[in-house]
Amino acid sequence: MSNLKSVAKHSKVSIATVSRVINNDPKVSKATMLKVMASIEALEYKPNRVAQRLRSTNNKTKLLGLVIPDIQNPFFVDVVRGVEDYAYQNNFAVMIGNFGQDEKKEKLYLDILQSENIDGLIVAPIHGKDKGVENLVKKNIPVVCIDRGLTEIDVDVVKVDNEQGAFNAIDHLLSIGHRKIAFISGNFKIPTYIERLAGYKRALSDYGVAFDEKLIFSRDTDYKSGFEIANKILELKERPTAIFSGNNLLTLGALEAIHANKIKIPEEISIIGFDDMPWSISLNPPLSAVRQPGFNMGRKAAEMIYERILNPEKNKENIILKTELILRKSTTRLE
Amino acid sequence: MSNLKSVAKHSKVSIATVSRVINNDPKVSKATMLKVMASIEALEYKPNRVAQRLRSTNNKTKLLGLVIPDIQNPFFVDVVRGVEDYAYQNNFAVMIGNFGQDEKKEKLYLDILQSENIDGLIVAPIHGKDKGVENLVKKNIPVVCIDRGLTEIDVDVVKVDNEQGAFNAIDHLLSIGHRKIAFISGNFKIPTYIERLAGYKRALSDYGVAFDEKLIFSRDTDYKSGFEIANKILELKERPTAIFSGNNLLTLGALEAIHANKIKIPEEISIIGFDDMPWSISLNPPLSAVRQPGFNMGRKAAEMIYERILNPEKNKENIILKTELILRKSTTRLE
DNA sequence: CTGAAAGCGCTTACAG
DNA sequence: CTGAAAGCGCTTACAG
Numbered sequence: 157m158s159n160l161k162s163v164a165k166h167s168k169v170s171i172a173t174v175s176r177v178i179n180n181d182p183k184v185s186k187a188t189m190l191k192v193m194a195s196i197e198a199l200e201y202k203p204n205r206v207a208q209r210l211r212s213t214n215n216k217t218k219l220l221g222l223v224i225p226d227i228q229n230p231f232f233v234d235v236v237r238g239v240e241d242y243a244y245q246n247n248f249a250v251m252i253g254n255f256g257q258d259e260k261k262e263k264l265y266l267d268i269l270q271s272e273n274i275d276g277l278i279v280a281p282i283h284g285k286d287k288g289v290e291n292l293v294k295k296n297i298p299v300v301c302i303d304r305g306l307t308e309i310d311v312d313v314v315k316v317d318n319e320q321g322a323f324n325a326i327d328h329l330l331s332i333g334h335r336k337i338a339f340i341s342g343n344f345k346i347p348t349y350i351e352r353l354a355g356y357k358r359a360l361s362d363y364g365v366a367f368d369e370k371l372i373f374s375r376d377t378d379y380k381s382g383f384e385i386a387n388k389i390l391e392l393k394e395r396p397t398a399i400f401s402g403n404n405l406l407t408l409g410a411l412e413a414i415h416a417n418k419i420k421i422p423e424e425i426s427i428i429g430f431d432d433m434p435w436s437i438s439l440n441p442p443l444s445a446v447r448q449p450g451f452n453m454g455r456k457a458a459e460m461i462y463e464r465i466l467n468p469e470k471n472k473e474n475i476i477l478k479t480e481l482i483l484r485k486s487t488t489r490l491e
Numbered sequence: 492m493s494n495l496k497s498v499a500k501h502s503k504v505s506i507a508t509v510s511r512v513i514n515n516d517p518k519v520s521k522a523t524m525l526k527v528m529a530s531i532e533a534l535e536y537k538p539n540r541v542a543q544r545l546r547s548t549n550n551k552t553k554l555l556g557l558v559i560p561d562i563q564n565p566f567f568v569d570v571v572r573g574v575e576d577y578a579y580q581n582n583f584a585v586m587i588g589n590f591g592q593d594e595k596k597e598k599l600y601l602d603i604l605q606s607e608n609i610d611g612l613i614v615a616p617i618h619g620k621d622k623g624v625e626n627l628v629k630k631n632i633p634v635v636c637i638d639r640g641l642t643e644i645d646v647d648v649v650k651v652d653n654e655q656g657a658f659n660a661i662d663h664l665l666s667i668g669h670r671k672i673a674f675i676s677g678n679f680k681i682p683t684y685i686e687r688l689a690g691y692k693r694a695l696s697d698y699g700v701a702f703d704e705k706l707i708f709s710r711d712t713d714y715k716s717g718f719e720i721a722n723k724i725l726e727l728k729e730r731p732t733a734i735f736s737g738n739n740l741l742t743l744g745a746l747e748a749i750h751a752n753k754i755k756i757p758e759e760i761s762i763i764g765f766d767d768m769p770w771s772i773s774l775n776p777p778l779s780a781v782r783q784p785g786f787n788m789g790r791k792a793a794e795m796i797y798e799r800i801l802n803p804e805k806n807k808e809n810i811i812l813k814t815e816l817i818l819r820k821s822t823t824r825l826e
Numbered sequence: 827c828t829g830a831a832a833g834c835g836c837t838t839a840c841a842g
Numbered sequence: 843c844t845g846a847a848a849g850c851g852c853t854t855a856c857a858g
Contacts, residue, residue, distance in 0.1 A: 434740075435768075440774060546834050
């Protein structure tokens with residue numbers, strides 16, 4: 157690989173001048189610039205980003221860290237795409253760590269990314285009191301939280317109106333006559349699920365329906381949990397007439413359980429899922445779902461981290477995006 | 492952030508010694524080592540990976556590049572998870588670039604990753620004659636290709652037996668009486684699809700069925716293409732009795748088109764998709780599919796890149812993984 | 827077993 | 843407008 161030195165030799169200037177050309181320093185004379193650019197071209201020189209990063213922080217070859225809880229969850233894939241879309245346009249590189257709901261793994265990624273001198277971090281913290289992320293914020297590393305915030309500390313966050321999203325789903329179920337609605341939730345350490353539960357409760361209270369704790373099920377946020385919880389729900393003596401499932405993986409697990417038990421949707425049980433997916437429409441039956449703008453969330457987060465890097469002192473922002481209730485065929489009116 | 496210098500001062504040794512401790516140099520005396528380790532602990536020192544990477548190539552804080560065509564395709568997400576699983580266990584970091592089938596974007600990622608001094612690259616080349624990837628191989632940067640190889644050059648590759656996978660699917664369709672089988676393929680520049688077509692043809696010829704070019708449809712590898720091509724297929728005067736779709740995104744698009752046209756699967760048309768997905772079983776109807784071991788492919792690729800880094804001179808390997816035909820409810824015997 | 831010094835590829839005051 | 847030099851945080855011969 158060619159380097160500054162070889163370009164400098166080739167164009168008979170100092171490495172300082174070559175560096176200036178690369179960085180578009182207006183002080184360089186036009187003639188020199190052209191000469192150096194020709195050498196860069198000829199030698200196929202590409203600046204070494206590692207050296208650049210080591211040398212100075214406030215420069216344009218940025219590296220973003222992106223840490224997400226579960227890359228198997230297509231919602232986070234959408235977020236990744238959004239981040240990447242912005243990063244690509246701005247010539248950032250993104251380093252992704254997927255911690256798979258594993259706190260130790262999250263910590264390792266946070267450490268690695270710090271060691272890689274990232275210019276900023278976009279992260280969905282494992283829970284509301286995530287010490288690892290808190291520490292980064294305290295060290296004044298630019299951080300934007302996605303999907304969920306931090307309870308103990310002020311930080312930039314982009315998320316969705318989970319409370320309202322859940323409310324809309326439950327409100328719809330109530331409006332078509334359902335009263336016994338099970339909630340397959342993720343872990344309540346994750347703020348998202350606390351908020352969704354709040355929406356659930358608010359809808360219930362709007363309809364004057366008593367909250368029944370026994371209808372709330374919470375475990376991990378994966379396919380298996382959805383499957384196992386749904387099986388439990390279906391065994392209940394007074395079986396709920398509807399299920400609200402907390403994310404797309406839980407929904408998929410629940411659907412498999414329901415189908416395995418040969419229970420008909422929506423005739424025997426209605427279901428609405430949080431997260432709308434490309435395959436929701438081809439599911440059996442087409443699934444009603446709360447759609448989250450994952451791509452926009454990612455893009456917005458990337459924008460925010462960019463602004464935060466440029467202006468570390470500005471006030472923290474809290475962006476709340478809207479969800480949309482998509483009604484298809486997985487819910488029906490209760491006679 | 493603390494650095495070598497601050498640790499050295501804290502434990503009253505030279506920075507060279509601290510560096511040796513970090514790198515487990517056995518020459519360091521036990522006493523010194525303990526002292527330095529205590530300082531590292533006390534100062535929460537973490538080596539700066541950027542400086543490490545700049546300084547030397549043959550060292551253990553590796554950075555892998557991973558470049559994939561489409562992160563919205565869950566098959567590649569599985570690959571990513573496999574790579575990451577191995578990387579995590581070996582304390583590698585992975586930098587991911589998703590080029591979304593866009594050649595310019597692929598090129599940019601290749602450049603960025605080179606500029607980041609990656610120790611090795613795992614990549615699914617955009618097509619068989621991918622010059623960008625070829626160049627990296629020629630520069631002796633360790634490269635492992637996944638999912639598809641390179642036609643012009645010898646390179647490590649991990650892929651699936653696409654020919655046999657497609658053969659199995661078509662063979663099954665033929666065995667249950669289908670003769671007019673449409674193939675919704677991705678672009679034939681991608682070696683994968685050439686191989687799948689070869690399997691399609693071989694099955695046909697085994698059954699003495701003439702190959703009909705008009706049943707082969709090829710465009711992009713996304714949802715939209717699947718949707719549009721399926722619509723075209725359904726309009727055909729002599730409508731095929733079965734569809735073989737080339738990847739999971741195409742399948743989803745095709746399913747939506749079929750449902751929108753109110754055509755019954757499998758009564759009116761059978762379908763088998765390449766790629767089995769978590770939601771395949773909950774689709775309407777449960778989908779028969781060719782399962783690819785994405786996770787294993789990723790893990791294997793990471794292993795291979797590791798070996799390649801350690802031993803740049805060893806012979807290139809070509810690993811071919813097996814597919815599995817999963818039969819569910821989307822195909823039926825033709826009366 | 828340990829330290830002083832060179833150097834990885836850059837950027838950036840400083841001087842001219 | 844341009845160059846010489848220091849330095850980012852490390853590693854690694856070399857010397858002792």
